[in-house]
Amino acid sequence: MAKPATRIVFLQALLALAGAGILVRSFLVQVVQHNLWAAKLRQNRETDKSIPARRGSIYDRNGHLLASNQEQYRITIALNEVRDTAALAANLERSLGLPKTRVANEFRDDYPYFNGPYTAAQVTTLRAVRGVHLDVLYQRVYPMQSLADRILGRVDDNGAKGIEGMEKALDTLLQGRPGMEHDRLDAKGN
DSSP, X not given: OOOHHXXXXXXXXXXXXXXXXXXXHHHIIIIIXXXXXXXXXXXXXXXXXXXXXXXXXXXXXXXXXXXXEEEEEEEEEOTTTOSOHHHHHHHHHHHHOOOHHHHXXXXXXXXXXXXXXXXXXXXXXXXXXXXXXXXXXXXXXXXTHHHHHHHHOEEOTTSSSEEEHHHHHTHHHHOOOOEEEEEEOOTTOO
């Protein structure tokens, strides 16, 4: 059997070797591979999302609105993020005016989808709920449609390009520039 002093020296050497290994590995991760790990972090925590351009409004010479964009929403729910599904289901029924059976049927999926489109007033109570994701749609609205519909013309199905009438003639002035939304998540997923 080895002497206690020999065992102590052996254990100290073993601990010193393990400590040196930890220091070398941490140097590799923090200094040498810094760019690699920073890129992986950005990939997991940062997302870019294109925001569609809003089309400009058209007014008559007296300032009356003839054509504008109205924001409307489609709703997707990630049930794994929702804390209280019963309260959310009741909120959906109340704010969107949906029947209880439809909400229950949609909640059978992992990601319930409500096509709508719903107005901003309808989704106000849902904005702050965790797990509720709103997709913005811009719908072209003509408040005085019967007044000058042939002169105003119309836009394509996406609402981005004028097809006929003033919508087409003034297309370069009415088109907006699409934007970019940059989201960052912290360690808690907020």
